[in-house]
Amino acid sequence: MKTIAGIPASYGVAxxxxxxxxxxxxxxxxxNIQDPEAELKRYAEARExxxxxLDEAYAKAKEELGVEAAEIFSAQKLMLEDxxxxxxxxxxxxxxxxxxxxxxxxxxxxxxxxxEAIDDEYLSARALDIRDVSFRCLRNLxxxxxSPAEGLNTPSIIVSHDLTPSDTVLLNxxxxxxxxxxxxxxxxxxxxxxxxxxxxAVVGAGQEIEEINTGDDLVIDGDAGKIxxxxxxxxxxxxxxxxxxxxxxxxxxxxxxxxxxxxxxxHQVEVVANIGNVDGIQPALDAGAEGVGLLRSEFLYLERxxxxxxxxxxxSYKTIADAFGDKPVILRSLDVGGDKDIPYINMPPxxxxxxxxxxxxxxxxxxxxFKPQLRAALRAGYGxxxxxxxxxxxxxxDVKQVKLVLEECKKELRAEGHExxxxxxxxxxxEIPSAAIMADQLAEVVDFFSIGxxxxxxxxxxxxxxxxxxxxxxxxFQPAVFRLIxxxxxxxxxxxxxxxxxxxxxxxxxxxxxxxxxxLDEFSMNPPAIPFAKRLIRSISFEHAQxxxxxxxxxxxxxxxxxxxxxxxxxxxxx
Amino acid sequence: xxxxxxxxxxxxxxxxxxxxxxxxTAAKFTSDVEVTHGEVTANAKSIxxxxxxxxxxxxxxxxxxxxxxxxxxxxxxKELVLDNFGEHE
Numbered sequence: 003m004k005t006i007a008g009i010p011a012s013y014g015v016a017x018x019x020x021x022x023x024x025x026x027x028x029x030x031x032x033x034n035i036q037d038p039e040a041e042l043k044r045y046a047e048a049r050e051x052x053x054x055x056l057d058e059a060y061a062k063a064k065e066e067l068g069v070e071a072a073e074i075f076s077a078q079k080l081m082l083e084d085x086x087x088x089x090x091x092x093x094x095x096x097x098x099x100x101x102x103x104x105x106x107x108x109x110x111x112x113x114x115x116x117x118e119a120i121d122d123e124y125l126s127a128r129a130l131d132i133r134d135v136s137f138r139c140l141r142n143l144x145x146x147x148x149s150p151a152e153g154l155n156t157p158s159i160i161v162s163h164d165l166t167p168s169d170t171v172l173l174n175x176x177x178x179x180x181x182x183x184x185x186x187x188x189x190x191x192x193x194x195x196x197x198x199x200x201x202x203a204v205v206g207a208g209q210e211i212e213e214i215n216t217g218d219d220l221v222i223d224g225d226a227g228k229i230x231x232x233x234x235x236x237x238x239x240x241x242x243x244x245x246x247x248x249x250x251x252x253x254x255x256x257x258x259x260x261x262x263x264x265x266x267x268x269h270q271v272e273v274v275a276n277i278g279n280v281d282g283i284q285p286a287l288d289a290g291a292e293g294v295g296l297l298r299s300e301f302l303y304l305e306r307x308x309x310x311x312x313x314x315x316x317x318s319y320k321t322i323a324d325a326f327g328d329k330p331v332i333l334r335s336l337d338v339g340g341d342k343d344i345p346y347i348n349m350p351p352x353x354x355x356x357x358x359x360x361x362x363x364x365x366x367x368x369x370x371x372f373k374p375q376l377r378a379a380l381r382a383g384y385g386x387x388x389x390x391x392x393x394x395x396x397x398x399x400d401v402k403q404v405k406l407v408l409e410e411c412k413k414e415l416r417a418e419g420h421e422x423x424x425x426x427x428x429x430x431x432x433e434i435p436s437a438a439i440m441a442d443q444l445a446e447v448v449d450f451f452s453i454g455x456x457x458x459x460x461x462x463x464x465x466x467x468x469x470x471x472x473x474x475x476x477x478x479f480q481p482a483v484f485r486l487i488x489x490x491x492x493x494x495x496x497x498x499x500x501x502x503x504x505x506x507x508x509x510x511x512x513x514x515x516x517x518x519x520x521x522l523d524e525f526s527m528n529p530p531a532i533p534f535a536k537r538l539i540r541s542i543s544f545e546h547a548q549x550x551x552x553x554x555x556x557x558x559x560x561x562x563x564x565x566x567x568x569x570x571x572x573x574x575x576x577x
Numbered sequence: 578x579x580x581x582x583x584x585x586x587x588x589x590x591x592x593x594x595x596x597x598x599x600x601x602t603a604a605k606f607t608s609d610v611e612v613t614h615g616e617v618t619a620n621a622k623s624i625x626x627x628x629x630x631x632x633x634x635x636x637x638x639x640x641x642x643x644x645x646x647x648x649x650x651x652x653x654x655k656e657l658v659l660d661n662f663g664e665h666e
Contacts, residue, residue, distance in 0.1 A: 087623070
């Protein structure tokens with residue numbers, strides 16, 4: 003038995019024989035030719051064969067994954083017949099008298115390298131497409147049968163160096179139990195496809211997977227990101243039990259993902275999504291999100307060289323808010339500083355950035371940063387349910403200052419003749435202990451709270467969550483943090499205001515019974531966690547959760563709380 | 578040689594689906610069509626050349642055409658861009 007660690011890319015456990023998916027190495031040898039016309043005729047025929055294969059891939063992708071995913075192959079067809087590419091290949095064959103394979107390979111490679119050189123994730127991915135399609139055409143030219151999947155006639159775990167878009171689409175999914183690749187990250191083609199199909203996957207496992215041979219017994223653990231080669235009897239038995247349980251729980255969770263989150267005794271809460279930009283809309287809706295509890299606006303500011311304009315922000319916020327119709331979308335104003343730096347904003351270095359000028363503190367001193375965002379939000383919120391939320395509020399005075407700027411923006415916009423959201427709910431993040439302690443006063447000046455447990459924990463425990471030596475203190479189930487959460491919820495409810503939670507804790511199944519019992523109104527999490535959270539909430543009673551919360555808050559530490567929840571609420575187990 | 582100047586408003590810029598649509602539209606006409614973004618000029622009928630322009634959202638591009646249907650192709654491309662590549666909010 004041997005275990006290889008990789009990156010978890012898609013949930014679940016797969017058990018089965020390995021199938022090594024590698025293609026025959028293609029050797030392109032430059033050689034001189036006599037008859038350019040015959041050479042170009044071969045090229046035309048190879049392109050025609052390739053067209054047919056791409057049509058097949060398009061139809062298959064459309065059926066399995068939808069029109070959008072299939073677009074890749076439509077773009078590859080355009081690349082195959084690209085007039086610039088064709089004329090370069092043609093002129094090289096005619097004037098240099100070289101074989102068409104060499105001309106095509108070198109021309110396509112030069113385009114791929116140009117695309118890779120542009121600092122843009124999307125364009126770099128297109129480099130993979132031009133290679134995918136030109137290699138396909140080259141194999142047709144060389145008469146190589148493209149059948150790395152030949153022999154895949156029994157359900158197997160696909161093991162490969164890396165997979166191209168057409169590889170993943172053209173595989174017969176009936177025989178695919180799971181994927182593991184040496185290369186790739188959690189946003190690679192293989193990872194996205196595996197999640198889309200609900201097949202477990204581990205990617206980026208490194209060269210060690212080359213030791214695996216077709217037919218070896220394998221287990222992949224898509225939760226932990228592990229590949230186990232030749233598991234012993236005990237491990238196999240454990241994984242089989244986990245797999246059975248997981249599949250059952252997953253099916254149950256997916257079946258109810260679009261149902262409301264109501265406990266067995268009729269207490270309803272909201273389950274919403276954390277997203278970063280317009281790309282997050284569809285996954286959130288598909289997962290059953292009842293809105294967006296945290297729209298991280300800083301994503302709009304990252305990976306660029308200057309501030310996004312008001313218009314750009316407006317378009318983006320409006321697209322997202324409109325996509326959710328009358329469901330709430332909570333936009334968090336720019337949260338930078340701490341461990342999140344944006345070079346073009348020129349934040350002066352600080353000895354202690356987590357305790358320095360970050361988030362709202364920065365925005366209040368930089369109107370040129372803050373006002374375009376507020377103006378964009380006020381305009382985008384017209385005709386939908388967009389709400390605004392401010393991070394790193396420490397005092398009531400902070401809220402008053404923010405409201406002054408907001409009023410100023412409203413006045414300006416009206417004077418300019420813009421349509422503005424008349425009544426937009428304003429909330430704050432509770433992540434500084436002072437805000438939790440003073441929640442009763444803050445509840446009078448805002449419409450809602452959203453608890454940011456990642457920061458609230460690190461500030462409460464005085465433990466930097468980016469410092470591995472103390473991070474467990476900051477990411478744990480600390481009774482002190484749960485007690486602060488209780489203070490916040492009680493104070494808000496006393497003033498008729500609601501409370502959400504958008505830290506990682508909201509999606510942690512072990513934490514949900516406690517938070518539910520404390521009276522939390524809204525749980526905001528990454529979309530894949532939503533079905534599981536809803537299933538858990540729908541399977542327990544509010545009365546039991548209240549009891550569990552009361553007991554947990556009187557335990558002494560992290561491990562005691564986890565052990566207690568495991569025992570008191572067996573429904574938290576996903577496997 | 579007639580030319581027009583337009584600004585790309587689409588969220589993803591002249592990439593992905595908008596780039597494919599742009600190229601497909603240009604290819605329907607017989608005229609030679611060029612697109613300039615900054616200092617780089619590309620054949621409007623070549624998806625690879627268009628992608629390497631790296632024209633993001635809000636990029637201003639100049640389109641030139643020469644041939645029998647030059648006016649028509651410019652009109653069609655202008656409409657496509659102004660229509661936000663058929664996507665409306």
